[in-house]
Amino acid sequence: MKPTIHVISTGKQTKEEFSEITRIIHEYVDFIHIREKSRTALEVAEIVETLIGKGVPLRKIIINDRVDVAEVTDVYGVQLAYHSLSVHHVKKNFPNLRIGKSVHSVDEAIIAEKQGADYLLFGHLFHTASKPDLFPRGVSQLKQLTEQVNIPVIGIGGITPHHSPHVFRAGASGIAVMSGILQADDPLADVKEYRNRIEEVQYGAEL
């Protein structure tokens, strides 16, 4: 399976800023997550419309938490957190949506897989400015987790291009990056660097 890159919105950028960066980078990434906790349902739906207008395909868009917005905008899927509706409920009522579940332990991962999650987001793996007080779970716990579940696991949290090979070697199917791309001086250059490092792993050219 081709390794994937997920880009997750920061919740701090304007709609214009986020969508303009997305326009530039979307061809080099696999999924764009709209994770805008302080925005209303209508605003999130408007962001989807804006991204579509910038040429981002619907199949690349994932919406955080708001299952209703994901359903009416017909995007690829929804990312559920601990405070969201359960995977079980969403699976049953929204069969057209792919369901990603954010997990923080092997136990949570196993439950999410049983409930029907299509993939997992696990982290955070490394030190990150967005969660300065949390001790990173690291790639060893990631490896344990990927050995216990059969669905794809995406690593998240402080992943630099340099880290990416370790994340994939621990069994992850993808990486998720937030500020590392969206708040970079040159987001396109950064995306390409992540992509290059990933392809080095894939084709065994890294060492």
Added chain:
Amino acid sequence: MKPTIHVISTGKQTKEEFSEITRIIHEYVDFIHIREKSRTALEVAEIVETLIGKGVPLRKIIINDRVDVAEVTDVYGVQLAYHSLSVHHVKKNFPNLRIGKSVHSVDEAIIAEKQGADYLLFGHLFHTASKPDLFPRGVSQLKQLTEQVNIPVIGIGGITPHHSPHVFRAGASGIAVMSGILQADDPLADVKEYRNRIEEVQYGAEL
């Protein structure tokens, strides 16, 4: 049509406090709105479960804004605000839910009806502590509005038992009350007083 009483949660009470008052009053009211803007999807779903546990029928429960939670919990309907998904989108994707739309003008009301809203919430009608800086729209604007639309209109905003007859005479089908019931010293006594005043209007016994 029987006049209805809607009780709307304050967003300030604990789940326990709100559900306990609801247990006491629900037989005397027609709809209970869960309007808890600062709560997560999971918390709102848990409130629904708690209300069901207290004997409140699903057909009396309306959820504010979170269409997804309304769908998975199978409640009566959803109340949409200006920042929510559009009536049109919700109607198309969630055919099982009744849709209430909050409006603040005749124009908004006409649009909401055209888009398929099942009823309207219009206000605020009178001075209310929750919106101290807004000038109340009053019953005369309510009357204009009820003459322009065919779907039921529920009045909201500072409605006391004393006001209720005026609201119904202006063509409203119901009243919505928040703190006037939920933060009353004796919520059950207050509900009964609203109910009595409404029945006086209905049976022409008020004058």
